Amino acid sequence: xxxxxxxxxxxxxxxxxxxxxxxxxxxxxxxxxxxxxxxxxxxxxxxxxxxxxxxxxxxxxxxxxxxxxxxxxxxxxxxxx
Numbered sequence: 423x424x425x426x427x428x429x430x431x432x433x434x435x436x437x438x439x440x441x442x443x444x445x446x447x448x449x450x451x452x453x454x455x456x457x458x459x460x461x462x463x464x465x466x467x468x469x470x471x472x473x474x475x476x477x478x479x480x481x482x483x484x485x486x487x488x489x490x491x492x493x494x495x496x497x498x499x500x501x502x503x
Contacts, residue, residue, distance in 0.1 A: 428462045429453055435469060436477040448477050455484050 432453055440449045456465045461484060468483050469475065475483070 428456065428466060431466065431469065436480075439477055445477055448481050452477065452480055452484060455488060459488050461487060 432449060436445075436449050436452075440446045452465065456462045464487055465480065465484060468480065472479070
């Protein structure tokens with residue numbers, strides 16, 4: 423995985439906050455979604471203008487600006503019903 427200035431920014435900002443699995447997964451999701459949907463500049467601007475934003479705030483922000491083509495992950499157990 424190539425270290426970019428964006429990835430470095432996200433890790434610097436949230437590594438201390440993300441000590442459990444859910445937090446780490448959310449942090450990696452922020453990076454993945456921002457890069458996949460070309461939202462890096464938007465997320466960088468959000469982080470600069472919201473210095474108190476948590477990893478979860480940032481994830482929620484991405485959810486509001488990401489393309490609508492994102493498919494919600496469905497629990498496999500729900501598919502069997």
